[in-house]
């Protein structure tokens with residue numbers, strides 16, 4: 536299979552890679568670029584475990600071709616929580632016991648980040664809507680929703 | 696295994712490339728890439744175009760033109776398209792809406808195609824590389840791209856305020872797949888009676904369909920519980936509803952009249 540050059544910014548760092556033409560972003564990130572934070576669950580767009588943010592928008596990396604991200608800014612959970620300080624949603628998920636096996640957690644965190652980046656003070660309905668494409672099969676959704684709301688509150692307290 | 700992707704500069708060139716067979720046009724990829732991930736062997740390569748005619752929303756002279764590559768999220772954000780926002784927001788969860796295009800939705804087999812149901816009620820024109828088609832004709836022959844080429848855009852006349860109605864029925868909120876979806880443009884005269892109605896149904900066949908009998912029955916009727924009785928009684932005429940993991944054909948037939956009544960009266 537032909538390999539094609541792709542350049543994008545991954546978590547703030549310029550990357551120039553050769554990927555197989557037609558390969559998914561999920562595959563490129565995990566198998567070529569060493570970022571294993573997006574998880575491959577269903578590869579059908581239904582579980583949301585592979586969610587990443589591309590140019591500010593939440594996307595499913597299992598259904599996105601790596602080549603279509605040429606020149607884009609990609610954010611994954613691996614880029615959050617630098618220097619030992621967790622991103623507020625990550626902190627709130629730990630504090631609120633909102634993770635069990637953890638498989639859905641990176642996708643949930645990115646869905647929550649996409650929401651909070653645009654809507655810093657979301658309602659409960661906003662949070663439910665924002666994570667509606669993400670399946671969690673063990674924690675249940677209530678602790679996750681509460682964690683996202685708690686993170687939003689802590690963000691606005693810090694800002695204020 | 697991945698399939699090679701080739702990008703063409705224009706809709707005409709990518710349409711020509713599709714005549715070779717095996718290659719599949721890639722819109723947002725939510726159905727195409729999913730099928731390949733699932734082992735679809737009918738697809739041997741992806742093709743796409745970055746033709747600027749396929750992106751962008753244009754509202755002028757009472758008509759809307761939406762490029763085929765425009766996503767559901769972009770439509771939902773567009774200030775000028777507030778009246779069809781519910782149909783765009785009905786498609787999947789947030790990530791799907793950021794990827795799912797208008798062009799792709801026209802080809803989505805039931806139980807998908809919620810936005811196409813709205814376009815059918817709106818009497819949209821489908822602009823293809825090989826010429827324009829009305830949406831009824833387009834949907835009837837949508838599986839054959841060879842003659843008319845890819846979809847470049849859709850356009851429709853902006854309906855009178857309050858005349859467009861849309862309802863998606865699903866069991867899981869907020870992003871469940873459709874049990875069925877309904878869209879209608881209903882105009883009323885000065886006396887309050889229906890002067891014209893176009894009604895479209897999703898999941899009641901393999902693709903969006905018109906409810907012609909109900910449209911006729913509604914003509915001249917009042918939008919009251921009594922006035923709509925006949926239209927409600929014939930809404931299921933000619934339908935061949937789907938049986939799938941979401942609902943059985945029987946269930947869809949049973950609940951269609953109930954939701955149609957709500958669409959008209961709520």
Ligand SMILES: Cc1cc2nc3c(=O)[nH]c(=O)nc-3n(C[C@H](O)[C@H](O)[C@H](O)COP(=O)(O)OP(=O)(O)OC[C@H]3O[C@@H](n4cnc5c(N)ncnc54)[C@H](O)[C@@H]3O)c2cc1C
Pocket residue numbers: 579580581719720721722723724725726727728729763764785786787788791794795796797798799800801802803806807808809810840844845846847870871872873
């Ligand atoms: C988890 C999940 C949930 C979903 N939920 C919904 C839902 O609630 N409602 C709904 O309606 N749909 C839903 N879908 C289906 C799908 O996301 C949408 O129908 C979407 O609009 C398809 O657009 P796309 O651009 O992603 O299509 P693609 O996957 O890129 O293409 C779909 C088909 O259309 C063809 N095509 C695409 N663009 C063009 C064009 N311009 N010209 C000619 N052919 C073209 C492709 O070759 C392919 O055959 C869902 C999908 C997933 C994976």
Ligand code: FES
Pocket residue numbers: 574575576577578579580581582583584585586595596597598
């Ligand atoms: S792996 Fe992408 S949505 Fe499940």
Ligand code: FES
Pocket residue numbers: 633634635636637638639640670671672673674
């Ligand atoms: S914590 Fe296990 S799937 Fe969500």
